[in-house]
Amino acid sequence: MGKSATTSDVHALFHSLRSAYAATANHLKIIDLYIVFAIVTAVIQVAYMAIVGSFPFNSFLSGVLSCVGTAVLAVSLRIQVNKDNKEFKDLPPERAFADFVLCNLVLHLVIMNFLG
């Protein structure tokens, strides 16, 4: 297969992906943005650790785990808030958000203790 065919495939893919994604609700897109931000921060930290070494390992771990942790919690929030999920249809979104805030609070308190 020629390269032009594959690039056109990629373009078609991206277009279909973007159009499908644009259909999702705004609040879900905000959560997705937050998740992407957290993951990118984690990747940056890992790259930095690869460069300078991992000496205060607890600091490195606390940094990475805070990013990963908050991303994971945001994914859980997105799952619980998404109206398409039938399992969570009788969970009020305020409750889901309150749980999210509480878990994040605990997460960051532990991180601050662990940071050294």
Next chain:
Amino acid sequence: MLFQLIQSTLPGKEKPGFDNLYFFVKKKQGVQTERRVIVVVGGTKIVVRGGKLVAVGICIPVEVISSLQNPNSLTVEIPNSDPIHQIRPMVAAKMEKSAADLPASPGLSSVLKSLKLKTKQQELLIRVSVLFLVYVLAFITRLFSILRYESMIHEFDPYFNYRVTQFLTQNGFYEFWNWFDYESWYPLGRIVGGTLYPGLMVTAAFIFWTLRFLRFAVHIREVCVLTAPFFAANTTIVAYFFGKELWDSGAGLVAAVLIAICPGYISRSVAGSYDNEGVAIFALLLTFYLFVKAVNTGSLAWALASAFGYFYMVSAWGGYVFIINLIPLYVLVLLITGRYSMRLYVAYNCMYVLGMLLAMQIRFVGFQHVQSGEHMAAMGVFFLIQFLPSHQYSRPTISRFYVVIIKAILTSSYLVQVFNFLDWVKYLLDDPKKFHTFLRFTVTSAVGLGAVALGVGTASGYISPWTGRFYSLLDPTYAKDHIPIIASVSEHQPTAWSSFMFDFHILLFLFPAGLYFCFKRLSDATIFIVMYGLTSMYFAGVMVRLILVATPAVCLISAIAVSATVKNLTQLVRSKSKPAPAGSSKGASNTKASSKGSLEQSMPFGRNGAIALLLGALYLLSRYVIHCTWVTSEAYSSPSIVLAARGAHGQRVIFDDYREAYFWLRQNTPPEAKVMSWWDYGYQITAMGNRTVIVDNNTWNNTHIATVGRAMSSYEDEAYEIIKSLDVDYVLVVFGGVTGYSSDDINKFLWMVRIGGGVFPVIKEPDYLVNGEYRVDKGGAPKMLNCLMYKLCYYRFGELTTEYGKPPGYDRARGVEIGNKDIKLEHLEEAFTTSNWIVRIYKVKPPNNRW
């Protein structure tokens, strides 16, 4: 009884001057529902035909007349002049029933009825009172040793915990967390703050401070002694809620009762056994309950609670590794059985990330969650479920999303394959069925990548392999060949069948029955308990000590069996009475119903069969209670530090030699004296004798222990060199020859030889044996009869007559007359021997003057 209003109507005027107001009320009594129409008569007097009516909250004059058709109904009339025509439907009339009106109700229900309770409230009262009784029972059944001896700490390990708790309450948390103990493992010292699990001590200190705050002037020892029974009682409450989550509240109650008295749990949680397991089993069950609740509800709050439960478990016991491996295994099993759901995703993610972070706050655990092989399963499953899309997501969007991500990853690494890949993926995108294939491919590739990463990590040494303690669980023969210290502990031996029967009794056959019920009604929760039960039973078979971990699972599953069986049987017993004639009321408890023959035999068992089975179940459960109480009383309530025996006339004789020796040490030796003994007694010597020891029960340094073992098994001159090099002032040995006490140092001696020989090849085990036999009499090996341990134990023993009719020097523990009676000590002198010769202390003499 309160009437519940169901309908109120305003019929047309039937009598001039009155508005007839009909209240149809319903009263539920037992299984019968009585419908009554209450009529309240005008004027101040209120009359009801056929019964006394006491009206509550009615302030209008109405008239009661009896109904026309139904003698049980009464119509209400309200006069026109009444300003409050609409009597609100909340008119509730309390009716005191005359005896003729109601069918007779027996015993308890009439008592409860007299308390004016509804059935739901009756049930709640029964449940709460049963739970309260179980709570009290779990506490008091563990108090045997306090009643028989005194309130003291038992065994060896609890003494260290007690000493640490004393330090914590005296010096505060900061000092405790950063404590370096120079009184043990001389000359190395021990970093206590970083090498212990602080949960137990912090819990006891917290209870102590709370009681002190409330102005109860308790001593820390009392708090320590009673911590384990208190937490055992709390475990029964958690078991009730767990059973309720798994099956129903009946199973929860039975589980609470079973676990309250189960000997497998009592063995490590009697009063005085101030050890990690007393608190850890509570934390274990709590974590599992909270996690199952989180999976069932999919709520982040419950997952957070289970993360805290896990944190408490990690702080309490090294057995938390069981949790961090069982839960990922559970997630995998749910994946394989097709029960993967978003609730599981939410619960596991939150619990893993937060739990891992919290666990790393404990210094002893440190970074093990990311570096140790035992914790890698959890991390692997964590990464795996990130890649699994939910079925709830709108499939086209997220499938394309994942496709792009995976393509990006692959593009960065395999430039060539991406071109073929793109075509294939484009074809897949149009057909959702093919997407499953793609998905399977990505999952396997993710798993493969993970396995490669794990392999690289292990091979390079970054991820440490499974430590010996846990590796010997997977391979039970490992410790015997490689790590004698682990093999020598009696609790680490494989379990015999008799131990299972001893610790579980009828639960042993109720466990498979419960498994059957669990499989009949599979849900996320029952799958969890089945897995917990099976894995813990495997480990209980490998090591005696781990019967403790299996106990909650066995109790819960057996409770399911008991509850389901009893429920079925009582339904059988009850259902037969329904078609009984109307005259025999309350037929459920009427055993003399003559309607047995006229019933349709839909069940294979007759009613009598069901009653017989119920009586049989009652008999079995009562035997269980008797067995558990007997076991607790006879086997698990001895403090180990105080020995009891029966004298010649049957009176109880107490041997308190250990504490006698330690207090002698405390009062008669200089404060900086160092004591050398075998590692079993180290904790007790530091806690009660308050002296520095060379080795103690922590056994973290095998070479140091081997040095002591070598000293004990060498001739006196060589041993003296080692003793001087360690700055030892006193040597302590335990000897049971006079009393017949069989856990003394001569019986442990071969382990000293093996451990010492493991590090110093100069010590060879066959030197101490004769034809493979271990003997201390005349036929014993010469090295055995002249080594330091032998000399210290049997010094001056040759002159002592221990038993009537036996020669002097007769060793009652081994049952032989000792071989070497003429013992002369050159470098040590006897300092103290306790009244029954159990503990003997020798002082090390300074070297001879050289001239």
